[in-house]
Amino acid sequence: xxxxxxxxxxxxxxxxxxxxxxxxxxxxxxxxxxxxxxxxxxxxxxxxxxxxxxxxxxxxxxxxxxxxxxxxxxxxxxxxxxxxxxxxxxxxxxxxxxxxxxxxxxxxxxxxxxxxxxxxxxxxxxxxxxxxxxxxxxxxxxxxxxxxxxxxxxxxxxxxxxxxxxxxxxxxxxxxxxxxxxxxxxxxxxxxxxxxxxxxxxxxxxxxxxxxxxxxxxxxxxxxxxxxxxxxxxxxxxxxxxxxxxxxxxxxxxxxxxxxxxxxxxxxxxxxxxxxxxxxxxxxxxxxxxxxxxxxxxxxxxxxxxxxxxxxxxxxxxxxxxxxxxxxxxxxxxxxxxxxxxxxxxxxxxxxxxxxxxxxxxxxxxxxxxxxxxxxxxxxxxxxxxxxxxxxxxxxxxxxxxxxxxxxxxxxxxxxxxxxxxxxxxxxxxxxxxxxxxxxxxxxxxxxxxxxxxxxxxxxxxxxxxxxxxxxxxxxxxxxxxxxxxxxxxxxxxxxxxxxxxxxxxxxxxxxxxxxxxxxxxxxxxxx
Amino acid sequence: xxxxxxxxxxxxxxxxxxxxxxxxxxxxxxxxxxxxxxxxxxxxxxxxxxxxxxxxxxxxxxxxxxxxxxxxxxxxxxxxxxxxxxxxxxxxxxxxxxxxxxxxxxxxxxxxxxxxxxxxxxxxxxxxxxxxxxxxxxxxxxxxxxxxxxxxxxxxxxxxxxxxxxxxxxxxxxxxxxxxxxxxxxxxxxxxxxxxxxxxxxxxxxxxxxxxxxxxxxxxxxxxxxxxxxxxxxxxxxxxxxxxxxxxxxxxxxxxxxxxxxxxxxxxxxxxxxxxxxxxxxxxxxxxxxxxxxxxxxxxxxxxxxxxxxxxxxxxxxxxxxxxxxxxxxxxxxxxxxxxxxxxxxxxxxxxxxxxxxxxxxxxxxxxxxxxxxxx
Numbered sequence: 001x002x003x004x005x006x007x008x009x010x011x012x013x014x015x016x017x018x019x020x021x022x023x024x025x026x027x028x029x030x031x032x033x034x035x036x037x038x039x040x041x042x043x044x045x046x047x048x049x050x051x052x053x054x055x056x057x058x059x060x061x062x063x064x065x066x067x068x069x070x071x072x073x074x075x076x077x078x079x080x081x082x083x084x085x086x087x088x089x090x091x092x093x094x095x096x097x098x099x100x101x102x103x104x105x106x107x108x109x110x111x112x113x114x115x116x117x118x119x120x121x122x123x124x125x126x127x128x129x130x131x132x133x134x135x136x137x138x139x140x141x142x143x144x145x146x147x148x149x150x151x152x153x154x155x156x157x158x159x160x161x162x163x164x165x166x167x168x169x170x171x172x173x174x175x176x177x178x179x180x181x182x183x184x185x186x187x188x189x190x191x192x193x194x195x196x197x198x199x200x201x202x203x204x205x206x207x208x209x210x211x212x213x214x215x216x217x218x219x220x221x222x223x224x225x226x227x228x229x230x231x232x233x234x235x236x237x238x239x240x241x242x243x244x245x246x247x248x249x250x251x252x253x254x255x256x257x258x259x260x261x262x263x264x265x266x267x268x269x270x271x272x273x274x275x276x277x278x279x280x281x282x283x284x285x286x287x288x289x290x291x292x293x294x295x296x297x298x299x300x301x302x303x304x305x306x307x308x309x310x311x312x313x314x315x316x317x318x319x320x321x322x323x324x325x326x327x328x329x330x331x332x333x334x335x336x337x338x339x340x341x342x343x344x345x346x347x348x349x350x351x352x353x354x355x356x357x358x359x360x361x362x363x364x365x366x367x368x369x370x371x372x373x374x375x376x377x378x379x380x381x382x383x384x385x386x387x388x389x390x391x392x393x394x395x396x397x398x399x400x401x402x403x404x405x406x407x408x409x410x411x412x413x414x415x416x417x418x419x420x421x422x423x424x425x426x427x428x429x430x431x432x433x434x435x436x437x438x439x440x441x442x443x444x445x446x447x448x449x450x451x452x453x454x455x456x457x458x459x460x461x462x463x464x465x466x467x468x469x470x471x472x473x474x475x476x477x478x479x480x481x482x483x484x485x486x487x488x489x490x491x492x493x494x495x496x497x498x499x500x501x502x503x504x505x506x507x508x509x510x511x512x513x514x515x516x517x518x519x520x521x522x523x524x525x526x527x528x
Numbered sequence: 529x530x531x532x533x534x535x536x537x538x539x540x541x542x543x544x545x546x547x548x549x550x551x552x553x554x555x556x557x558x559x560x561x562x563x564x565x566x567x568x569x570x571x572x573x574x575x576x577x578x579x580x581x582x583x584x585x586x587x588x589x590x591x592x593x594x595x596x597x598x599x600x601x602x603x604x605x606x607x608x609x610x611x612x613x614x615x616x617x618x619x620x621x622x623x624x625x626x627x628x629x630x631x632x633x634x635x636x637x638x639x640x641x642x643x644x645x646x647x648x649x650x651x652x653x654x655x656x657x658x659x660x661x662x663x664x665x666x667x668x669x670x671x672x673x674x675x676x677x678x679x680x681x682x683x684x685x686x687x688x689x690x691x692x693x694x695x696x697x698x699x700x701x702x703x704x705x706x707x708x709x710x711x712x713x714x715x716x717x718x719x720x721x722x723x724x725x726x727x728x729x730x731x732x733x734x735x736x737x738x739x740x741x742x743x744x745x746x747x748x749x750x751x752x753x754x755x756x757x758x759x760x761x762x763x764x765x766x767x768x769x770x771x772x773x774x775x776x777x778x779x780x781x782x783x784x785x786x787x788x789x790x791x792x793x794x795x796x797x798x799x800x801x802x803x804x805x806x807x808x809x810x811x812x813x814x815x816x817x818x819x820x821x822x823x824x825x826x827x828x829x830x831x832x833x834x835x836x837x838x839x840x841x842x843x844x845x846x847x848x849x850x851x852x853x854x855x856x857x858x859x860x861x862x863x864x865x866x867x868x869x870x871x872x873x874x875x876x877x878x879x880x881x882x883x884x885x886x887x888x889x890x891x892x893x894x895x896x897x898x899x900x901x902x903x904x
Contacts, residue, residue, distance in 0.1 A: 225896025298878030302785025318831020437692025
């Protein structure tokens with residue numbers, strides 16, 4: 001997030017896009033709801049489902065799946081046409097406005113209505129709502145990113161925010177809500193194929209030299225590595241021979257699971273480090289037992305870039321070890337000792353090689369976390385990014401055209417499927433499905449369908465339904481719901497036994513390599 | 529400063545800012561006024577009347593939580609009238625329900641009968657679940673109050689156990705409304721409110737539904753806000769605060785990073801509560817963060833390394849499993865090159881764990897094929 005969670009409460013307008021916030025980030029959603037109910041903030045929700053937040057919204061836009069660039073360009077068209085953009089900010093802080101302006105020219109409200117299904121008048125209303133506010137915050141989640149145009153979608157939101165001068169100010173910003181406890185930290189720590197810690201590029205010789213010196217080695221690899229979504233298909237083709245998987249369950253969370261299973265079966269060696277035998281663990285040659293978050297010391301970094309402590313509260317079961325210790329022991333056996341006494345010693349090393357973390361110490365975050373960048377021990381941390389300038393200097397407007405999703409409906413597969421989470425479960429369910437009460441509240445998978453579609457396709461509430469895409473088929477119960485909008489159904493991906501990802505499309509965004517989980521075409525048939 | 533005006537509390541002058549309540553001014557100056565129904569971050573209502581104070585020239589005592597400070601006001605926070613009023617308030621609360629701790633009533637002849645009644649309703653021989661962690665009990669000790677001997681007051685509404693997480697014990701509810709504030713003004717779930725009138729008053733969900741059939745999403749904000757034993761976590765009903773150790777940590781579900789306190793007893797997590805004194809959540813949690821920790825102590829946790837042989841896993845020592853892993857990774861690296869290996873680090877594990885995996889991948893395996901589930 002460019003801004004903080006608490007900062008959302010200072011927004012005049014909050015635009016929530018592709019985020020079912022009350023279910024996926026429930027505590028953060030309370031900040032949104034309080035701002036609307038008690039602080040007169042206006043709420044604009046853009047989502048293909050009638051999620052709970054729409055009940056709090058001043059305006060709900062319902063786009064067709066995968067049409068985000070079109071409606072965002074539509075908003076910008078109206079804002080520029082009505083002269084509502086922030087000329088001073090554009091002049092002082094950005095480049096390439098003219099390119100954007102000519103691109104959005106064709107995205108008239110009528111044209112946008114044809115692509116997105118959003119009424120032209122609603123595009124105009126939304127544009128005025130967003131642009132006329134003092135500070136407008138954008139919150140987005142996987143509904144924006146998990147598309148073949150995910151990068152375009154994010155850039156488009158950045159365009160919109162810059163256009164109205166909403167970056168670098170309290171109550172503004174472009175704020176991705178990160179879905180896993182330490183996904184921010186995993187990225188910050190260089191758990192990505194192209195960067196070391198703090199986003200230092202692996203292709204930068206000076207950075208490599210710094211890391212080599214710090215680690216006392218030579219010959220760090222010079223080319224970018226591969227993303228998970230590239231590596232799995234390469235295992236299928238035999239170019240990847242081994243995976244070392246730590247605390248992940250790709251055989252429920254990957255797209256097009258039937259294909260992914262074949263990839264994993266094709267490996268020469270698979271080692272899985274986890275707290276349970278997961279669906280992925282079952283295919284492993286070696287399973288290494290790890291401690292869970294309640295059994296270890298360390299830090300997580302949350303979605304607002306706040307580095308926070310975790311502390312050991314209970315002993316690990318049996319002979320489970322901390323993940324870093326297991327990894328270090330493998331390293332030692334491969335000829336490179338990584339002998340750390342404890343997590344804090346590792347954190348001290350992180351500080352040394354990571355400018356944005358250099359000022360964070362366990363002592364400083366004993367009672368409350370700090371936001372990176374925090375370059376020195378005297379630095380107070382950075383709650384709001386880009387207050388004076390962007391990381392690269394001036395912000396760049398990207399002229400982006402609309403591209404349709406990779407798969408669209410046809411006569412054979414007449415309905416769209418979008419996937420996500422429910423309140424009571426988390427990701428592949430490894431943790432939440434081991435809590436009886438959560439299972440009582442949400443015992444099994446389901447397909448959420450509108451009453452109109454249910455009637456059209458002869459689906460009865462509660463009945464078992466076969467859902468098939470071009471890639472696979474699962475059987476789930478039908479739930480007729482007001483949250484569903486006709487033409488699109490929703491299935492949560494938590495449930496391995498009826499894994500939604502047997503249906504999803506592994507088509508990738510060309511830049512980020514994120515799969516298009518949020519759009520695929522399906523058909524329904526009775527399983528009774 | 530211009531907008532600073534004076535007020536006198538217990539004989540001392542203090543400045544206040546327009547809009548401050550008497551309670552605000554007192555707290556800013558470390559003067560203790562006891563409160564019960566007042567919930568930080570919500571609009572005060574003066575419902576419980578524990579926070580009453582005396583203002584010179586005013587006949588009636590006023591509730592300090594919702595009375596604005598006025599220039600020249602002369603306030604007494606512990607005058608004999610104030611103390612007498614508080615004592616009566618506390619006595620009335622103690623007398624209205626199953627407050628079967630030592631402060632309830634000293635009358636020996638009725639004590640046994642009363643306890644037996646409460647035990648039968650609780651289906652447990654334990655004392656009140658809030659014993660030792662009860663604002664009403666604290667106040668009763670502070671003001672040396674015991675309940676009246678109304679041991680035969682009938683419990684109007686039976687205990688509600690019909691959901692996995694929260695026990696609603698109406699017999700111990702003092703109708704302070706903190707739970708309603710927590711639900712409506714903090715979480716904004718709007719699931720509960722005051723229902724019925726007079727003696728029949730009750731906190732209701734919707735049109736008096738069971739919680740499980742209502743709009744409740746089991747965030748448990750109400751449980752944490754309840755000052756007595758009316759709302760308790762089902763799985764930690766009789767866990768006493770002096771038996772548990774609190775450990776501050778960060779929730780392991782979504783990326784909000786709520787600060788939590790583990791309540792640990794005999795090496796087991798018995799309860800999780802939200803840390804109230806710190807960002808980003810200031811005490812709030814969701815159903816997963818508060819109640820979804822059974823996995824930590826699940827029977828099928830991995831406890832030893834496993835090696836697959838002939839399609840079946842067998843237990844192995846750490847040395848054997850680590851040696852095998854190092855040997856196979858080295859063989860594959862030598863035979864097919866470093867880029868034939870991929871490492872999936874994790875958005876679930878710590879920064880330190882991720883750093884170790886990142887360093888291992890690049891410095892030892894010598895590949896940049898490292899990624900994690902950020903896209904999934």
